[in-house]
Amino acid sequence: MKRFVAVYLGSPEAHARSGWDKLDDTARKQREAEGMKAWTQWAEKNANVIADHGSPLGKTKRASREGIADVKNNIAAYVVVEAESHEAAAKLFANHPHFSIFPGDSVEIMECLPIPTR
DSSP: OEEEEEEEEOOHHHHHHHTGGGSOHHHHHHHHHHHHHHHHHHHHHTGGGEEEEEEEOOOEEEEETTEEEEEOOSEEEEEEEEESSHHHHHHTTTTOHHHHTSSOOEEEEEEOOOOOOO
C-alpha cells in the first residue's frame, strides 16, 4: 500500500460562503456536533487505512534564506492514509465533513514518495 498525506484546506472565502458566522450559537453548536459526528463516522469507516490521524494545525512560521517570519496559509489540518493508488486515496475524501458540513474548502491528497538515495 502506498502512503498519502491529505491536507484539509480552508480559506476565508469558503468560510464566508458557508454562512457559518451568520449562525446563532445554538445553530452553530448543532452544526459542529453534526460535523464531529460525521467526521468520527468517517474515521471509524476508514480506520483500517488511516496511518496517522494527524491533527488541526495552528499558526504558521516560515523559515527561509530571508529568516523566520509569520505567514498565513490555508492549511487547517492533516491526516495520513494508505491506499492502493492516488485515485483510491482521493476517493476516501469524497463528500468529507470538512467541506460538506464544516466551512472548509477542500482536501488535497499527495503521495508520500521515497526519499532519494545518494
